Amino acid sequence: MPYIGNTPAEKYAAFDVQYFTTSATASYTLDHAVANELDIRLVINNVIQEPGSGKAYTASGTTLTLSAATAGTDTMYCVYTAKASQTVNPPAGSVGTSQLADDAVTTIKINDDAVNSAKLSSTAVDNTNTNSTLITAQTAKTSLVDADKFLISDSAASGALKYVEKQYLPSGALVSVGSQSGTVDVANVTFDNVFSDTYTRYMMMVDYMLPASANVEMRYNWRKSDSSDQTGGYTYTGLELRQGTTDEYAASSGGATNSGVLTHNIQTGNGEHGVRALFDIYRPGTVDGNATMHYIVGRGTYRSYDNDAVQAAHFYVSSNNYNTTAFTGIKVYFNSGNVNSYKIRMYGVIT
Numbered sequence: 001m002p003y004i005g006n007t008p009a010e011k012y013a014a015f016d017v018q019y020f021t022t023s024a025t026a027s028y029t030l031d032h033a034v035a036n037e038l039d040i041r042l043v044i045n046n047v048i049q050e051p052g053s054g055k056a057y058t059a060s061g062t063t064l065t066l067s068a069a070t071a072g073t074d075t076m077y078c079v080y081t082a083k084a085s086q087t088v089n090p091p092a093g094s095v096g097t098s099q100l101a102d103d104a105v106t107t108i109k110i111n112d113d114a115v116n117s118a119k120l121s122s123t124a125v126d127n128t129n130t131n132s133t134l135i136t137a138q139t140a141k142t143s144l145v146d147a148d149k150f151l152i153s154d155s156a157a158s159g160a161l162k163y164v165e166k167q168y169l170p171s172g173a174l175v176s177v178g179s180q181s182g183t184v185d186v187a188n189v190t191f192d193n194v195f196s197d198t199y200t201r202y203m204m205m206v207d208y209m210l211p212a213s214a215n216v217e218m219r220y221n222w223r224k225s226d227s228s229d230q231t232g233g234y235t236y237t238g239l240e241l242r243q244g245t246t247d248e249y250a251a252s253s254g255g256a257t258n259s260g261v262l263t264h265n266i267q268t269g270n271g272e273h274g275v276r277a278l279f280d281i282y283r284p285g286t287v288d289g290n291a292t293m294h295y296i297v298g299r300g301t302y303r304s305y306d307n308d309a310v311q312a313a314h315f316y317v318s319s320n321n322y323n324t325t326a327f328t329g330i331k332v333y334f335n336s337g338n339v340n341s342y343k344i345r346m347y348g349v350i351t
Helices: none
Strands: 012-020 027-034 040-042 056-065 076-087 148-154 160-165 174-180 188-191 202-208 215-224 235-241 249-257 262-265 273-282 292-304 310-324 329-334 342-349
Touching: 012 027, 027 076, 040 056, 076 262, 174 188, 188 342, 202 329, 215 310, 235 329, 262 273, 262 292, 262 310
Parallel strands: none
Antiparallel strands: 012 076, 027 056, 040 076, 148 160, 174 342, 188 329, 202 273, 202 342, 215 262, 215 329, 235 249, 235 310, 273 292, 292 310
């Protein structure tokens, strides 16, 4: 049959039900007023009663009258058949997953605080998926590394920290294994237990500040598992490109020394100097057969803060000839100790 106006919204219908507390009486009060007893269906002790005068019950307005009094042990309820409650919303708990279309629920419909760590599984990171999202993204991170996972994204737009397993990182990725810094004169800085067979190559980044009145040579010793130094057997070859001297370069070398050289004497005479050097460390925690060559390749520059000029660039290769010990650490020290501040960072390199 045609109609005028908007299409009516589909509705969900349910009948109101009233449960009574029975006693030895024949009169009860209804929650909703009715025209007569035909507007309700009365059930006593699970038996449907016949409505009408001279029958089981009559009703008018909010008064329900029984033909015989009930007992306190009886059960009684009525269904308001003439009063169906209708709503355009489905009843609570009536919608299941089969009623939802795929991808129908978006983040727009989810409160910001609705999903927390309690709702996420501890196995939510997929080892084979480089886009896996770390479940502890709400926790403040103090390191780039979380167990065997490496931070590859910290996007404020996405609001998620992305981690992947080390084995899925590209070759050359860096994994922090240690860092030390200070703002007072220091003679040496020791990193114990940073090398292992996890990596065959490491990178060490060294920054330090020199006063204007001292020369500093940076050297190193390998550290053993008992936290002692490896002394003897070091060789090195270095090349220094200088500025402001008659020599464009100076070469140096040494053999069978008690320590390896990382940078040669840094000349200070033009004011405070800053030094930055990078070192590739090869196979410190590895021994193949009877002996292994452990060696360091370094390069660096130092800059005068008085004239803002690069004073020299260094290139060094230093090694410990075919040692049978797998080293677990390194001690970096300065021959004069006159270092105003320093920061040394150590990384394992994915290969």
